[in-house]
Each structure stands twice: as C-alpha cells, then as structure tokens.
Amino acid sequence: MNKFSDNEIKIEFISKSNNEAFARISVAAFVAQLDPTIEEISDIKTAVSEAVTNSIVHGYEDKLGIVTLICKLHNNDVYIEVSDKGKGIENIEMAKQPLYTTKPNLERSGMGFTIMESFMDELSVESILGLGTKVTMRKTIKQTDELEDTQVTLEEALRG
Amino acid sequence: MKMEGRYYEEDKLLIFKINEEIDECSVKEIRRRADYEIERFMPREVIFDFDSVTFMDSAGIGMVIGRYKQLNIIGGRTEVANLTDGVRKIFAMSGVLKIIPEIDLEKRLEKFNQTDDKKEVVNL
Ligand SMILES: Nc1ncnc2c1ncn2[C@@H]1O[C@H](COP(=O)(O)OP(=O)(O)OP(=O)(O)O)[C@@H](O)[C@H]1O
Numbered sequence: 001m002n003k004f005s006d007n008e009i010k011i012e013f014i015s016k017s018n019n020e021a022f023a024r025i026s027v028a029a030f031v032a033q034l035d036p037t038i039e040e041i042s043d044i045k046t047a048v049s050e051a052v053t054n055s056i057v058h059g060y061e062d063k064l065g066i067v068t069l070i071c072k073l074h075n076n077d078v079y080i081e082v083s084d085k086g087k088g089i090e091n092i093e094m095a096k097q098p099l100y101t102t103k104p105n106l107e108r109s110g111m112g113f114t115i116m117e118s119f120m121d122e123l124s125v126e127s128i129l130g131l132g133t134k135v136t137m138r139k140t141i142k143q144t145d146e147l148e149d150t151q152v153t154l155e156e157a158l159r160g
Numbered sequence: 161m162k163m164e165g166r167y168y169e170e171d172k173l174l175i176f177k178i179n180e181e182i183d184e185c186s187v188k189e190i191r192r193r194a195d196y197e198i199e200r201f202m203p204r205e206v207i208f209d210f211d212s213v214t215f216m217d218s219a220g221i222g223m224v225i226g227r228y229k230q231l232n233i234i235g236g237r238t239e240v241a242n243l244t245d246g247v248r249k250i251f252a253m254s255g256v257l258k259i260i261p262e263i264d265l266e267k268r269l270e271k272f273n274q275t276d277d278k279k280e281v282v283n284l
C-alpha cells in the first residue's frame with residue numbers, strides 16, 4: 001500500500017487557453033506520487049487537456065469563466081473532475097461520438113471525448129443546458145510489483 | 161524557435177519542424193505560420209516533423225487535417241514524420257495516418273545530402 005494514497009488537490013483558473021498547459025502539468029506532478037509509467041502520465045495529461053480545452057472552447061466560448069479541476073488519489077486510482085459553469089451540452093450521447101463536433105470551422109476534429117474515453121479507464125459526463133458541464137474520469141495506475149508478477153507468470157508460461 | 165521551416169526548391173518540398181507542445185493554445189500560431197509559408201511557396205509536398213513534440217492533444221489532429229485539406233486544393237500532399245509515442249497514439253486512434261502517412265524523413269532527405277548544391281535549400 002502506497003503511503004501517499006488518499007490525497008486531493010483542487011485548482012481553479014480562468015478560461016484562458018494558456019492555462020491548459022498549467023492544468024495538465026499540475027495534475028501530472030500530483031499524480032507522480034503513484035509512480036506511474038511515462039505512458040500513463042502522458043495519457044492522463046492528454047485527457048486533462050481535452051476536458052479543460054472543452055470547458056474553455058465550448059463551455060465558455062469567448063467569455064471568461066472559472067474552470068475547476070479536482071484530482072483525487074485513492075489507493076492506485078486517479079480520479080479527475082473538470083467542471084465549468086458554461087453553456088452545457090444539449091445531447092451528451094451525440095457529443096461523445098467520435099468525429100462529432102459543433103465547431104468544425106475552427107478545425108476541431110471531434111475526437112476529445114473519444115480520447116478521454118480510451119486513455120482513461122472510465123469517463124462520465126454530466127451537463128445541464130445553460131448551467132454547465134462536469135466531466136469525471138478514473139484511471140488505475142498499475143503497480144510495478146503487479147507488472148513483475150505478470151512477467152514471471154509469462155516466463156513460467158513460456159517455459160511450459 | 162517554436163517552429164522551424166525548410167524549403168527544398170528542387171522537389172518543391174516544405175518541411176515544418178515543430179518544437180513545442182501542441183494544444184489549443186499553441187496551435188493557433190503553428191497554423192498561422194504554416195499557412196503563410198504554404199501560400200508563399202505553393203509546395204508539392206509538406207512534411208510535419210514531430211521529433212521534438214513532447215505533448216499533443218486533439219488540437220494537433222485538427223491542425224494537420226486542416227493543412228491537408230488546404231494542400232489538396234493546390235495539388236500537394238501532406239505527410240508526418242518522427243512521431244513520438246504519445247503523438248503516434250493520437251494520430252493512430254483518430255485514423256489520421258490513413259490519409260496523412262508517416263514517412264521516414266531521413267530517407268526522404270538522403271538525396272539532398274549527396275549533392276553539394278545547398279543553395280536550393282531555404283531556411284525559413
Ligand atoms: N464543457 C463543454 N461545454 C459545452 N459543450 C461541450 C463541452 N465539452 C464538449 N462539448 C460539446 O461536445 C462536442 C464534442 O466534444 P469533443 O471534445 O469530443 O470534440 P471537439 O471539442 O468538438 O473537437 P476536438 O476535441 O477534437 O478538438 C463539442 O463539439 C461540443 O459541442
């Protein structure tokens with residue numbers, strides 16, 4: 001059991017796109033205490049970047065608002081919550097479809113939710129039109145000793 | 161420099177080497193500079209070199225597809241090279257690599273290294 005398990009941070013920042021890097025780097029630094037692999041950290045940073053960008057670009061559009069980012073660690077799980085009080089999503093199921101975007105003219109590809117869904121283990125989206133959107137994600141950080149266990153079993157299996 | 165450009169007149173080849181993280185914030189400037197150089201040179205081929213891109217989110221997908229569409233209009237092709245792991249993961253899952261192929265940049269530039277005629281290469 002990790003002695004740092006059960007920890008939490010909360011960051012609030014205004015909806016400016018130059019805060020995106022700050023948001024994902026803060027989460028990466030915080031999650032580092034669970035000893036994630038480079039790939040796990042990269043996945044988490046990308047998912048945070050997608051959620052935060054959505055709040056800035058779609059939630060608040062050209063207006064200024066507050067984006068709230070919470071990151072919790074529990075055992076080997078990372079929970080991330082990104083919320084805004086922006087315009088909300090009309091149809092969440094449709095919004096989650098790959099390639100679906102309401103801003104194709106701004107060179108959006110409609111891949112944000114698809115990336116969050118595949119880079120994290122769990123994604124849930126709550127939204128109310130006119131009130132805002134909250135995206136919650138979870139990812140389990142694989143423990144190195146677990147990895148070694150698998151390797152041993154694999155070796156044993158190969159040995160027959 | 162955040163983005164280095166090089167133009168090889170002989171092949172009408174334009175190469176952009178991106179040296180920063182690609183997200184919604186940085187992509188605006190990348191787009192603006194790429195479009196400016198593409199309009200200026202009307203290249204037959206554009207290669208984006210991701211060798212020093214340590215982070216990219218979906219903004220990068222929109223950026224390369226946007227340039228691909230623009231190059232299609234003038235009859236040029238678009239390619240990507242030196243993808244780092246995170247970048248490749250994003251491009252692969254979005255299907256981008258099916259229309260914008262990943263190429264071996266070193267091989268592509270081999271012929272230029274053999275000739276001494278360096279005046280055909282413009283550093284932007
Ligand atoms: N926080 C939000 N507030 C309001 N609408 C949102 C929010 N997040 C997403 N959406 C809506 O969901 C759609 C899909 O989001 P997604 O991130 O998958 O794609 P995108 O942002 O349009 O493109 P990309 O992320 O590839 O640049 C958006 O086009 C937008 O209409």
Ligand SMILES: [Mg+2]
Nearest residue numbers: 050054112113
């Ligand atoms: Mg998005």
